Amino acid sequence: MTKYVVAPDSFKESMTAKEVCDAMEKGIKIVDKDAQVIKVPMADGGEGTVDSLVDATHGQRITVEVTGSLGNKIRAYYGILGNGTTAVIELAKASGLEIVEKQKRNPLLTTTFGTGELIRDALDHNVKEIIIGLGGSSTNDGGSGMAQALGAKLLDKNNHQISFGGGSLNKLDKIDISNLDSRLQDVRIILASDVTNPLIGEDGASRVFGPQKGATPEMVEKLENNLQHYAKIIKRDLNKDIAMTAGSGAAGGLGAGLIAFTTCEMRQGVDIAIEVTKLEDKIRTADYIFTGEGGTDSQTKFGKTPYGVSKLGKKYHKPVISLAGYLGEGIDSLYSEGFTAIFGIIPGACDLPTALKNGPSNVARTTENIVRLLKY
Incomplete structure (x- = not known):
């Protein structure tokens, strides 16, 4: 049985961290029906x-x-x-x-x-x-x-x-x-x-x-x-x-x-969340780690949730996959910090209200496709 730990932040104005966890679990289970999915809603001290x-x-x-x-x-x-x-x-x-x-x-x-x-x-x-x-x-x-x-x-x-x-x-x-x-x-x-x-x-x-x-x-x-x-x-x-x-x-x-x-x-807020949720214990025995946030760029490494999760993944030599509503400048600098891969979830050109509304389905679909590759 493959063990997935999903530990995302909220996607602002679109999904709470718990809703992101549920969407990730849905995507995983489409491909890996017997998967063990440990859901850990996260935050960094800000909204959510x-x-x-x-x-x-x-x-x-x-x-x-x-x-x-x-x-x-x-x-x-x-x-x-x-x-x-x-x-x-x-x-x-x-x-x-x-x-x-x-x-x-x-x-x-x-x-x-x-x-x-x-x-x-x-x-x-x-x-x-x-x-x-x-x-x-x-x-x-x-x-x-x-x-x-x-x-x-x-x-x-x-x-x-x-x-x-x-x-x-x-x-x-x-x-x-x-x-x-x-x-x-x-x-x-x-x-x-x-x-x-x-x-x-x-x-x-x-x-x-x-x-x-x-x-x-x-x-x-x-x-x-x-x-x-x-x-x-x-x-x-x-x-x-x-x-x-x-x-x-x-x-x-x-x-x-x-x-x-x-x-x-x-x-740092993410360090508090890691402690409260006992995330380190969960990651220690994980096969794959999923995290994410509304937008990922060079600022992510300054105390944002995915960065805190990636540091734990790096510590235990676990693959860390991060999803985001949008990808900004400077994400290349994150790969040396413990991120294995970073994916945007938007399938094509659309306006912001549509992107926010379709957040859960976009997270589930992107997660599903990643797991299809992992299980190939």
Whole structure:
């Protein structure tokens, strides 16, 4: 009996990682009816991390009402993994760019308060560990909203809480953490991110990521100055120097906020997923490994799911076959990293809506054809 491990990421806007797994299994079974297919939905800390890890561990989703990026009430969910003691949260569910209409995107105003509310709800479920995916943020508030949601007081000169958004950080006069949720001290917090940018400077949150969130050049300079001020107050009041810490610029500075107000560690998202899903144990005894993502190019080797899977395949001398919705520049550099072969799944010219709609059938057909060659 041939053993296949299928460990793809989601294909954005087309399929969840679990749906990709199902499509790959379907293609394999058409050719190899007796195959053993081990399905491991994966993620790298970005969109789909909650769904992938919940599905992989047979956990549950918790839906709550939280504060959206612009202060409106929204419904968002997070996951509790199958062990019952680990929560997994995506910042993007409560404070993400995709949930803000394009014309309303404004990092002077957007807040991470809702992400803090998700953390608080997870604490209410008595978890011992919280994994936070930092991808897809609409914010540039340095995690100040998150801290406020967890009980920190970010006060102006009149002892009033400062307003939401990166545009209000210049009003910060002092930080009072006497009411910060004490349960944070007893929980392990892991930040899932492949971003190593510092909070401030040319490579910082405002200048690199601000424009992607709707910031004009003038707004970028205001946000940069405000985060510099925020970092100085944190250093003075919390004795933590987060300005140039690697990863502190992730998610508009939420990385900095979590470093400042909690005890946390930062890891690549795919490494966390590999650990949670026990993927290495499964790959060790596999005959073939299938992985994939929406688009593969030279950036894949900077912490994306297929790269993490390929490293394990290389370690155990197993063939790794990767599928993608599109193939970009630089994939030649991936073959020395553990990839055996990389295939695009689109059969011919078509528009994007059609490609997204036909994702499952395209994955199944491509997988089927690969297995026909493998079994020849």
